[in-house]
Amino acid sequence: MGRHSSMPDEFGTAAVDPRPRSRGRSVALATALVLLVAAGTALAVRSDLLGLGDSCGDEVHLDVVASPDVAPALRAAADSAREQKVTSDGNCLDVSVTARDSYKVADVLRAGKGRSDYQVWVPDSDLWIQRVEQNAKATPVTAAGNVATSPIGIGMVPSAAKAFGWPQKTYSWTQLTGAAMQDDKLRLGAADPARSSTGLLALTKLAGAAKKSPAGDTQAAATAKALSQRTSDSDAQLMDTVARDDSGTEQGNPRRNEALVLSEQAAFAHNAEAADGGSLDLFYPKDGSPELNYPFSLVDEPSLSTDESRAAVRFMTLLSAPEGRAALEKHGFRTDGGASPDAVAARAGARSPQPYAEPTSQPPADEDVEETLGMWTITVQSARLTTVVDASASMGNWVPGRGESRMEVTKASMLAALSTFTPEDEIGLWEFSTLLDGDRDYKELVPTERLGDRKGSGTQRDRLSSAFTSLKPVPGGATGLYDTTLAAYKEATSSYRSGKFNAVVMVTDGVNEDPGSLSRSSLISQLEILADAEHPVPLIVIAVGPATDKDEVEQIAEATGGSGHQISDPADIQQVILKAIVQAGTKS
Incomplete structure (x- = not known):
């Protein structure tokens, strides 16, 4: 079969590998190649622009940042391409590979502070790409296929x-x-x-x-x-x-x-x-x-030049060709279409009947990863959380498809979240409505104290469990959101505990309904004054149901470095809390 005029140059004179490849990765790579070539290289359609001869003209430079474990293998492939004068569109391919921890790169890209100084990123897992994508303002990252794996x-x-x-x-x-x-x-x-x-x-x-x-x-x-x-x-x-x-x-x-x-x-x-x-x-x-699956990813692909886009595609094809796979396997990676894992596994310390040749487990769901990372944050660092739960009358409304009230489902989810905390964590509980405690819209039910502390016949965890279970909607009660938010945040910042993850978690099913409270703008201004970057106390606001205002809870939470979330089912509260803790942790 002759070359297609829109594809990058072949890898030297190497023959096509006759061994069958994994269909999943081959399809992903092939699809990525087609899409990238179609999207970013429309100008390179004439055969005289492709550099199909034996010599090469100018150099086209490509900067690659890679996880430290895979960087040496990619560098070896890049050096080989340079020595063999591999071309992209007739220009010599010059690839520089820099080793950098994946989490550090992800944090920079997630912040979205302008274009990076590299065009390709190869982290050790697509988990880092998912972390980048959590921020809508992040630098865009386009995954184009996996270059290797390692169980x-x-x-x-x-x-x-x-x-x-x-x-x-x-x-x-x-x-x-x-x-x-x-x-x-x-x-x-x-x-x-x-x-x-x-x-x-x-x-x-x-x-x-x-x-x-x-x-x-x-x-x-x-x-x-x-x-x-x-x-x-x-x-x-x-x-x-x-x-x-x-x-x-x-x-x-x-x-x-x-x-x-x-x-x-x-x-x-x-x-x-x-x-x-x-x-x-x-x-x-x-x-x-x-x-680990080592995704080959373009960084800010829309801003890349045609030469850069096609050079990236070219380098990716080299890594999936026989010589590229050989370089990866030499450094201890598994590749699709390569030899069986026996040689790599043996040098890594495997022996039969260890199940080293068995298929790896299915990738975890995104929500499972977020929940685990949230659990890790609060388990290792220890947390000090003040939880504030809406007790207005509307919390008695039924949740569609569940046969339970919004309050009942909320309590169950909060109790599930409580079970993930350790005795070293400090948790407290407030409830709020309107005029709940004299002129105040809120009431402290359980002070924020260490879960393992024992008073009388029970622990703080026992007292909290009982208080959560006893929560009930207040007949005729409205949502006193603004005054409660400010009061809870003042209390949390004044009782800040160094060495712990401090936060306020608020759950509400409506917008502010207290006409005598301060305004939203005044609330936000006061929260911004109270917020202290040296002693962060993010506000995590979870809005449940159709009567809430997503923009409102986001504005209020972001004033403290926290996050606002809108959900339709209160059963998701536990997952959202853990996810929000992860997000707040990456900002601190």
Whole structure:
């Protein structure tokens, strides 16, 4: 078949790889190529512009920022292309690859502060692209296909692995991590899920499994708390914590980890450099391994020049060609259409019958990831939250399709959210309507105190559970939103606790209905004066039902660095709270 005149130049003289490729990735890449070429390279349709000859004219430069683990492989592919004088539209392809942590790049792009100094971004997971897309004002990122994958497992020093029956014995995620929670039997380290895709994907898997147990969310929070005791700030720092020998010298050091939650590629790289006795054996949990998927992404694609767009497409095709796949596999990555994973897995520390060749688990749902990250934030950092719940008469209205009132569903969701907090967290409860307590529209039902504190026969958690359960709509009560918001925010800022995540969570099903209250503009002005960047207390406002004003709650919340959310079903409150905590955490 001859070349199509609208596609980039071929990769040197390499023949087409005859081996079958994964249909999903091939279709994604092919579709991306067609769309990108059609959208950004309309001028390059004449054969004399394509540079189909053996020589190349000017250079076309492409800057790529990549996750530190995959950057060396991409750099090797770029160097090979430069040496072979690979062209894009007849111009020599000059690709520079810079290693940068994915979470740092995501935070910059999410802020949307102008065009970046690179055209392509290859993070270790599409989780980071999703984080960028959460902000409507973010720099746009266009994912065009995955260049490699790497499953996530648990690596152990040989003596620990032997004690666990490696490689013959297999475990689930909860069984492996459960061992680390029992009398410190296994010192298990992980990277911070807020900064590491590996840590977040593993924790999401663990949280999902824990929720199937009788303890549910409480068990998930306990698992997160246990992992947090040996958490490193980044994947690179995590690898520095493993015992460097198996002789017992460092193995007995309590500051050294005997096991790590890590990717297969990270184990591969570690073992390639480890001295005798310093390698890791790798467990692949039998309930499925999440995987890193390395999406090749264009940054602010509409602003790229035709040459830049086509150079990006050209480089992506190189990575999916035989030589590109070989470079990735040499650095410990799995590729579609490449060799079986045996060689990569073996060097990473896998042995049969560990299920290293089994399909990885399905990617987690976006809401599960957000909920897990929210749980991690409040579990590890500890939270101080004042919850403020609307008790106006309209909270007695029925929720369509549920057969329960808005208040009943709200209480159930708030109680579910309460179960995710630990004894170290401080939670309080207010209710509000109009003229609820003399001239005031609000009443403090339970002061904001530590959940584990015991007074009399019960704990703060017991008192809160009872108070939530007892909430009822006030007959004839209206929504005193503005005065309540200001009072709750004043109380929260005046009682700020350093070292904790401080916030006010308000749930309302209507707009302000108190004619004697201050105005919206006055409320916002006063909130802005009270807000302190050095002691942040974001206001999280959740508007439930059709009678609410999304613009209003967003304006009020954003005055404090918080966020406003509008939902139709109060059952979503728990998920929204956790998502809002994540969003507030990325701003601080």
